Amino acid sequence: MLKYYNELLYFAQKLVGDKEKAKDIIQETYSKVLETQNKREIKNQRAYLYKVAKNVAVDEAIQNQKLQTAVYEESEHLTQKHEQPEEIAIKQNQEELFMQIVNKLPKRAREAFILYTIDEYSRKEIGKIMDITSNAVEKLIKRATLKIEEELAKKGF
Template structure:
């Protein structure tokens, strides 16, 4: 498994360069590159026996990134259509419900707890990357570590957060119901009233 991770990290710059050229947005490129690494790494963890059978880790990374780009484009189209429709139906949205605010506070508290539990260096790297928007190169230079180390910390922190959010989602009230809005768009629970 460590060999696979090393090999994946060797292709990070090529992947990021490719995504920046393709997307023409360095922030989106960095996000998709990170998500790509997280997905490939998580897949390798879930099926350790299959990790050694990956013939071309580079091809796997680029194919995964390509699929994520397509998913992102589709998601943006749906969000824009939903947002336009929602604005047309309700140009003056009401304040969030008490249930929504309580769930949001619980989510924020859990995020703070999760970040406090991360190893100090991982937390520092993750916050610089996600909260402050620094590039991996800037973080590497600032902390005097390699870009590969930055990528590793961000991937691991992302996986930690994903696991925590999965657990947290099970305990939160449902605030969005699929297929409840017009033409099958999701709708906030308080919009039904």
């Protein structure tokens, strides 16, 4: 979890505008996350750290009675949800997990799946490339898809 310290510090500093306050926020964030980690498993540590850091910053703003100004200004400077650091981290982790699952597929199923979904070849074209029938391609893609769905379900997606 310490590998995320610098990016979390930067994130907190952007939230509060003060490096020393940001350090305090990150220290409290790690403290809270370590307490939570002892009670339950945290699947996506990076995203969880971002969420806790944001909550700690908001709590501090409330305590300092600066929330009214922060909320008003926040609406002018909001980024799209998909551009927020915690959303980017979640998406990257999901993509990494997906590729790990794809890479664990049997060679022929993986090849057919990648050619179909990523390279966008037709089943007929894949059949020619792999020197198999279109039906065989269909079965390989279906098996790969089912295996990926099964693995994602095990991971809670």
